[in-house]
Amino acid sequence: MRIVDIREVAVPLQGGVANSVVSFDGHRVSLVALVSDVVRDGRRLVGVAFNSIGRHAQGGILRDRMVPRVLGAAPESLCGADTGLIDPARVLAAAMRDEKPGGHGDRASAAGAIELACWDLLAKFHDEPAYVTVARGHGRSPVTEGVPVYAAGGYYHPGDTVGRLRDELSGYRDAGYAAVKIKVGGVPLAEDMVRLEAAIDVLGSGSAVAVDANGRFGRDEALDYARAIEGYGLRWYEEATDPLDFDLNRQLAEAYAGPIATGENLFSVQDVKNLLLFGGIRADRDVFQMDAGLSYGLTEYARMIALMGEHGVDRRSAFPHGGHLINLHIAVGLGLGGCEAYPGVFQPFGGYSDGCRLRDGRIRPADDPGFGLEAKSGLADEIARLTA
Numbered sequence: 001m002r003i004v005d006i007r008e009v010a011v012p013l014q015g016g017v018a019n020s021v022v023s024f025d026g027h028r029v030s031l032v033a034l035v036s037d038v039v040r041d042g043r044r045l046v047g048v049a050f051n052s053i054g055r056h057a058q059g060g061i062l063r064d065r066m067v068p069r070v071l072g073a074a075p076e077s078l079c080g081a082d083t084g085l086i087d088p089a090r091v092l093a094a095a096m097r098d099e100k101p102g103g104h105g106d107r108a109s110a111a112g113a114i115e116l117a118c119w120d121l122l123a124k125f126h127d128e129p130a131y132v133t134v135a136r137g138h139g140r141s142p143v144t145e146g147v148p149v150y151a152a153g154g155y156y157h158p159g160d161t162v163g164r165l166r167d168e169l170s171g172y173r174d175a176g177y178a179a180v181k182i183k184v185g186g187v188p189l190a191e192d193m194v195r196l197e198a199a200i201d202v203l204g205s206g207s208a209v210a211v212d213a214n215g216r217f218g219r220d221e222a223l224d225y226a227r228a229i230e231g232y233g234l235r236w237y238e239e240a241t242d243p244l245d246f247d248l249n250r251q252l253a254e255a256y257a258g259p260i261a262t263g264e265n266l267f268s269v270q271d272v273k274n275l276l277l278f279g280g281i282r283a284d285r286d287v288f289q290m291d292a293g294l295s296y297g298l299t300e301y302a303r304m305i306a307l308m309g310e311h312g313v314d315r316r317s318a319f320p321h322g323g324h325l326i327n328l329h330i331a332v333g334l335g336l337g338g339c340e341a342y343p344g345v346f347q348p349f350g351g352y353s354d355g356c357r358l359r360d361g362r363i364r365p366a367d368d369p370g371f372g373l374e375a376k377s378g379l380a381d382e383i384a385r386l387t388a
């Protein structure tokens, strides 16, 4: 198997929602296609993926650095010696040639899109859903009954009201989501508490509601919120403070008894190691949200999960950031705690295809080959244009 072309297009996110730090107006995502020399039914087999959501498109890094490196590499150097098939770790290594260690920024998501497209290509080669390929590649059996899923919403909308939030969350509940997440930190604490109490009222329990501050708070505000929410028994308190301030995470963990979630802005094994060593992690409750699409792809992500295990943290503590098909297949393939969903936001990437089955708070992928991105409405058109 050889890669004969790599294409990228920056696809705008639809919506106009915001969290406490970022407005997603103007955000784009890199959709990447790896074109192989394998021909099926008269067409070249193509692996497709994207660099998750929220860290912008990375066309410059892809075009200027990574795509020329992969296309310029000796074809056999990108394949497993025993299989002759594309090896995602080898492709990642080629994409990362001449890159210094450390400083894991935008290049991590550029590389992630290419590496994940390799998995899609492999799954399509075997004519199977990606979760099967991912599980086999890591010596595991997929979680055939699907994984727990929660609806990530509660963003701040222009002219927002608590009534709108209630309607949104009621819609998730009625669609079969047993748990939700809402944003905090975008309005004063007292207003956020009204929003939170409305969410708890709609879902019926604090244990069904998580809150996410997107790293906005300094120490004092993080602790003020911790005191305010402590009595509600929330599902988790997410990214209260700067994601790389492990000492502050430790202080928060000492002050707040409930689960703390973080990790979506850690892009390397080394960053996760520092979180595990210095972040005051409580293995029995805290939640890890690293995201393969933001962190060099599944090769690096699987190493993070293995490292968690070495530190006594069960892989079921992992709920990857990014509520989309790629992370659903990874969660099922690796046996993680679950995944999030973006029903209604971050289209055309967010949420799942019609063939995915949501039932009793769990979601199971459809059986489309690969990640099944071609089966997702809206995204199918973008892929067709990119691969035409």
Ligand code: MG
Pocket: 212, 214, 238, 239, 264, 321
């Ligand atoms: Mg988050």
